[in-house]
Amino acid sequence: MLKKISSSFLLAIQNIRSHFFHTLLSVLGIVIGVASLVAILSLIDGMEEYANQQITQTTSLKAIAVRSNAYETINNVRIRKDSFSILHSADLAELNLSKPAHYYLTRVSVDAIAVGDSTIGTNIWATGEKTHPRIKALHGRLFSAKDLKEENKIVLINEHFAKKAWPKDSLNTLLGKTLQVGTHQLTVHGVLENDRSTSPHLLVPITLLTEAELKANAPELIIEAESVEDVVLLKEEVMTFLKTKYGSTKDFSIQTNEMRVKQASQGFLLFRIIMGMIVGISVLVGGIGVMNVLLISVTERTVEIGIRKAVGANRTDIMLQFLSESVTVSTFGSLIGLTLGVLGTMAFIPIVRAITEMPFQAAYTVNTMLVIGVISLLVGIIFGTYPAIRASRLDPVEAIRRE
Template structure:
């Protein structure tokens, strides 16, 4: 069987070589269609890759947010619940310890409040953020330190201020002046141990350990939990584990908490590009269809020109399957030949298009060549060869050997 197929494809290649220019013109539709398809798919893949990179850079896909649902909707009216569960520092620690997939993260709540500072009679105001177990890594220190585990265990009243609060206090030129000073919040004195560098914050902010925020305040302004997985692949599993833990430890876990991830953004982008890929593929497919008709035309001419040869083959013992195999092999070979030419021209075309796109858009965009694109091209080539080669092959196979030999 393998030897017969190899012989059939060898014959097909010989026929293409003998009528190269005629074959090339006949399959020009396939060449153009495949070239356009390769260019479009590679450009769309590049666009999708660029879009995902932009989403990843602006939205951390590894984040899982746990937020308390403080409101409910009744008759399309949103009202605040009388009571609801929330996470405190003890619950947050227990949640992290019970996770099979370890994740970093923090628990925080914010409120606007007045402050007072030693040796400064003017009133101060800031966003007071109770946080545990530490500030996020994105908050960089100008001087001092962040929170330590010992601060929570020993209940040390320490605080970190951002650059805007330091400026309000009047110590932005020399943050060292703030270290060791006491700042008062709701009657509690906190020792300033760190000052943050200038960042994206738009308001003066005071950070204190979450354990010093009274439970009455937490009940009114429930903390938000932000977990970060080590890899994007772990996000779904951590989300499932978190939802199961909340359901187990809180009677109304599902109703009182919302677990949010950013995976849907990537899904939305992927679905949008998939739709675009399908629509453009169908439009370009018209050229491939025209190319398939060209293949059928080549084979029908070949059947007419080789009628005597077919008759001799049948007279020498070739059956219908052998003749069918011969012409289908030739059809597939012609389609593959056209597809490979189209693939080459498509890749070369994108190499020309990319610099033009970059020059116009000023975007660091690159085409993406994937195995999926190559697989699509191979499948198209085989399908075109089989679909448009079947009728000519059947016509050749049905020829009567005696009548075929008599024809000139």
């Protein structure tokens, strides 16, 4: 059987070579359709990669955020709860994670801080012994477990705040200065690097906040896994911790950023399907062209078919020959279309970059190549079946008489 198939494909290639220009014009529809499909799929894949890069840069896909639910919905009305569970710094001692992760408790607020004759609008981060891994101290040190336990009245400031509050002083001379933050008079305990921050920031021990302040603006627990693959497992472990510590998870919401990637992927998938269906019309027209070539071939080669049947070829042999020709012709057109599609996108990308000034690039994935391969096979089989059946049904005597 394998020998029959290989010989049928060799014969198909010989027939295509003998009618090369006729075949090329007939598969023009497939060439255009496949070229358009390759271009669209590669551009969409490139757009998806670019979107994922932008999402990753703006949000951490490894992060899990646990927040207190201060509101509930009754009859489609959002109402603040009288009481709800709040995360405390001491509770984190009971949080056990099976995968490597960095976690910390934080509460963000804003306030105007008076320093001499100046009033500085600043972000105030209430946090514990553990804090964001990017926070580094230029002078002094971060909070210790002892500072939190003893509720020491200390504060950390970043460079932006320091330069606005004491523009003439060196950063290393600011330790020991005092600030009035809310109802607390705090001593500067350290100066932090600005990192990515572009505004003044203060860090205060979260244990200085009263229960009323925590209830008014509840802190959130941020967990950053070392690997994206660990996020799902860590999320389940956090839910188990909340159920054990607080009885249930109804007072908390657990959020991850993986949903943003899923939403983007779903949008691109929908776009890919719709554009693929539109371009598929060209492929359909190309398939009709292949069928036309084969029907003409059946008419022109009636005597040949009759002689082959007369010397022992059966219907299966004839069908296999014409199906092989159909698949070969469609593959030939698809390869030309694939080449033109790749060259077209390579020429198109510099124009997009020049207009948008974005580092956009087309992506040629294995999936795209598989789609083209499947299309070649399906077009060859679907549109070659009728001519093959028609050729196999010719009566050898009648076929030879037509000469």
